[in-house]
Amino acid sequence: MKKKLMKKGLLLWVACFILSMCFIPFEAKAATDSAPKVEKxxxxxxxxxxxxxxxxxxxxxxxxxxxxxxxxxxxxxxxxxxxxxxxxxxxxxxxxxxxxxxxxxxxxxxxxxxxxxxEARPVQYLKVDGKNVFSVNNKGSVWIYDKKSKHKVSWKLAKGWKLVFAGYSYDATGYAESRDRKMKNGGSIRHRSTGEWVSLRVKDKEGGEYKLDIHFAGKSYS
Missing domain, CATH: 2.60.40.1080 (Immunoglobulin-like)
Structure with a gap:
């Protein structure tokens, strides 16, 4: 009795496996034959x-x-x-x-x-040392020219916007998001001779993203 049940179970498993393999080429062909699309x-x-x-x-x-x-x-x-x-x-x-x-x-x-x-207005303010530097005219990019040893950066998001990432970099030529380079709201960043970045990536209710960059120009830029 046990042998008959095991045999039936094995046959059932083989049948299911063969049936599932038959659908794979069909699904692949259906995906290949589908028309290309783009958001309207x-x-x-x-x-x-x-x-x-x-x-x-x-x-x-x-x-x-x-x-x-x-x-x-x-x-x-x-x-x-x-x-x-x-x-x-x-x-x-x-x-x-x-x-x-x-x-x-x-x-x-x-x-x-x-x-x-x-136009994007993702923040109520974006302050450097207490002064609001955000303007829609700068398209998310702000340059600060001075020789202070450090700067305090704070912000307040506008209604409907969420923070995705806030960070900083001491690379004057670019910026990359990194966990060990997170920036706290109201935190300070030290000013080096090569310049540094503070960057905020935010998104709206529909998931549309916007990026705010502050570049503190080093002595060579001033």
Missing amino acids: RIVRYRSTYVNDKQVYLENLENGKITSVKSSNRNVARIESVGRDYFTFENTKLGSSKVTIKVKKNKKIYTLKTTIVIK
Whole structure:
């Protein structure tokens, strides 16, 4: 009796395994055959933040982008085109209609999206040594020229915005997020001769990100 049950169990397991293997090629083929997609409306903020100027396509798999055209180069000037993404730069507020040509499985697809650039006011204030340095005109990038030995940085986020990361760097040429370089609200950063960065990355209710950078220029800049 036990042997019969074990045999039936083994046969059932083999049948299930074979059945599951049959679905794998079907699922892979379905994914490959699906049409490429892009968001119909892409909202970004006017800023110097590079990462939010990248647009990725969906369902591209073995396909590739062949061309990207923007109707308004002041709002969205196409900077580079990769296999499954493109990047753009912007100088003005407004909207631009973008047309994307994609080749996949010997088929040509025409995708369309609208890129909207709006102004960001993510903070009620961003203070350096008690003085508010935030302005929408600086597009998230602030430069401080002085020779103080240290600076106190504080901020208060506007309604609907959340802090993702706040940090600092002593590399005058760039900034990278690191756990050991976290910046506390109201904390101080020492001023070195090479200059340093304080950076706040925030996001709105829809998940749209914005970045605030403060660069304290060293003696060589002043």
